[in-house]
Amino acid sequence: MPATKREMIAQLQKELLLLQGFKPPAANAVQIGLGPVETAFPNAVFPTGAIHEFISDAAEGVAATGGFVAGLLAPLMQQGNVCLWISASRTLFPPALKAFGVSPDQVLFIDLAREKDVLWVMEEALKCEGLAAVVGEIKEIDLTASRRLQLAAEQSRVTGLILRYQPRRLSTIACVARWKITPLASEPGNGMPGVGFPRWQVALLKVRNGQPGVWQLEWSAGRFLSVTPHRIAPPVAEIRKIG
C-alpha cells in the first residue's frame, strides 16, 4: 500500500534525523514565517542557531538579499534582543530596515577595515549567548573558518548569516543552507500603476538533510507571502563527468 509505505518512509526519516542530532522543534521556537520554504528544512522548521550562507552576484542581488535577511531578522529580534551587522564594506542604509520590521537602533553596525577582522568579530559575537543574530559580510571564507563559526553558533544557539558578494570560489563550507536571492518584477495587482511590494526569487541551493528548491516570495504587510504555492523545479545540478 503506497500510503503506508510513504508513512513508513516519513517515520524512518524522522528517526534518522533524530540519530543525526536534529531534535524536533521546541514549543517556544521562533516562527520565521517563511511559509512553504520551511518545508525544505529538516522537521520543516527554519534552523536557528546555525550558519546560513547567502550568495549574490550583482549589486541588485545584494539589495534583495539585504531585504530578505532583514525580514528574517524581524521575528528573531522580536524580544528586544540585539543583532550585530559586521562588515568591511557596508552599503546597507539603516533606515530601510524599518520597512522589514526591524528597529535600526537595535542593530549594532561594526564596520571594519579588513575582512580578516570580520571573521574574528563574528566568532566573538556568535559566542555571546542571547544575541538575536549575527550578520557578517564576508567575500571569501574557507571550510575551517566556517566550521569555527558553526561550532560557536551551535554552542550559543545564535543564528549566524554570512552574506557573500561575488565570491571567487564556491567551495563547500560548514553551513546548514546556501541561499540565493534575486529580485523579481513586482506586481501591484488590479492593474495598478507604480512599483509594488518587493518580490524575490528565493533559491535554496543547498540544505543539509533537506530538499533544495526555488520559491517566489513577496514582502507585504510585514510578512513573507508565497507567490507560487508550490515548489518550482529544483535547480539542476551540473552533470559531472566521472573518470
Added chain:
Amino acid sequence: MPARFVSIWFRHLLTDWLTIRRPDLQGQAFVLAAPDHGRLVITAASKAVLSQGISEGMVVADARALIPQLQVFNDRPGLAEQLLQALCKWCIRYTPIAAVDKPDGLVLDASGCAHLWGGEKPYLEAIVAQLNAFGYDVRVAMADTVGAAWAVARFGNGGQGIIPSGQQTDALLPLPPAALRLEPDTLERLQKLGLYQVSSFITMPRSVLRRRFGAALLLRVDQASGWEEEVIQPLLPPLPFQERLPCLEPILTRTGIEIALKRLLDTLCDQLQQKGKGLRSAVFKGYRVDGKLEQVEIGTHRATHNVQHLFKLFEDKIPTIRPALGIELFILEAPKVEDLAPLQESLWSGGCSLESIGLAALVDRITSKLGEQVIHRYLPEQCYWPERSFKQTDSLLEKATTEWRNDIPRPVRLLPEPEPVTVSAPIPDYPPMLFTYKGQIHYIKRADGPERIAREWWVEAGPHRDYYTVEDQEGRRYWLFRSGHYDADNPPCWFIHGFFA
C-alpha cells in the same frame, strides 16, 4: 588616629641648589639676582653674604660696594617652584600626600606613616638626614596642624620639633606673630601695639581681634590650633582605587605578568565590590628594573568589577608590554569608577538586549582590539534628506527621540555618493523611460515618484532632488533622482542613489 603634618623649611633653597650643582661655590660669597625696574635686585644670597649684613631685596650695586668680590648669578623666574615640585615628588617616599608650600617649603601629611620608620623622631631624622646629605639646609617640625608645624619649623628654637598631639596651641604661645602666616600690614599693626608674642593677644576676646585685625587673623589662629580644618593640595592626587604588587625577583615572562595582573585584579575588584563601585577604565603599570615604565590601558562601556572580563580585555594587550630586564613593581589603577548597583544574577541566561551586561562585555572586547571607531549605532533624525535621516550615537543606552519613518520608500542599499547616470525622459517631471548605468541599459517598466526632497537652507545650499523609484525589465528596483529643476537650456543631471530590495 589624629592627623599629623610635617612642615619642611628650606632655609637657603636657591643657593643650596647652586652649591650642589657647582661645588666650587662652597663658602663663597655669591648671590642670585633678577632684574627689577632696570636694576639688579638680589633674590637669594649665600650664607657668607648674609653674615655681612646683606639681605634679599637689596640692589646688587649696593652689595658690590660692601663686598667687591661678590659673584652674581641670574635667577630664572619660577626656578624655586620647579625645585620645590621636584623635591615634593621625591618626598612621596615618606607619605603619599605631599604638597608644595610656596615660597620655600613643603608640607607632608604624615598621618599613619611615621610608624614605618619606627616612630616620629626617627621619621623626621630620616627626612632631615637625607635632605642634608643632598646639601639642603632644612628645618622640620611635626604637629597636628599645618599651621603649627609651619610655625615651629620656622620660629621654634632649634628648628626641629615634634609637637605632641593636642599641644599645638601651647607650642604657639611663645612664638612671634609672624609664625601665624599673617599679612604684612597686620604684622605691622601688632608690632605697633607691642604685641610681640602670640600669647599676648590670643587670650583677647575674638570680637576684639576681629574688629582690630580682620577675620584673617582669627582664621590663621584657628587653623594653627586645629579649630579650623586646613586643606592641602597634594602634588599627585591619591587615587582611591589602586593596588600595588612588588616582586621579589624581576618578572620576565608572560605567565608571570599574567599572574601579577590576576592577583591585582582580584584585590582591586574585591575592593570595588565592597564599595559598590565598578570601574570604567583601568591602567596596568609595570616599573622596569632599568627605570622605564610600561603601561597598558583598557576602557569599558559600562562599570564592571568582573575579574574574568577585565582580564580578557587586558589579555590582548599583554604582548605590548616589554619587560626587558624584568619588571619589579606592578601597579593597577582605576582612574575612573562609577557607582554600580548590585545586580541580581539570573539563574538562566535570557536574551541579550542593549542593556545587558553580556553585550557590553562583547563591545568592550571588540573595541579593545579594534578601536572605538568600529562600532556604530544609529538613531532616527527628523530629516528627509537621506544622508541626514539618521544620526550616530556612541551610547548603547541612548533612546530614540523620534520614530523611524516607515511610510516613505527607502532603498536597502544606499551608495555612499550618488553616481551619475544618462537618462532619457519623455517630458519634464515624468519618470525616465530608460537609463544607462555602468554601460548597461535599463528599460523602465514601472515607476513611482517624484518625491521632492529639498536641502535644509540652514544646513547647506544647493539644488533639491526629485527621487523616483523605478523597476526595470528584469524586476530590479533602483532609486534615481534628478538634481534641480528641469531646464531647457542645460539638461538636468540624473543620478542613481540606491537599490531597493
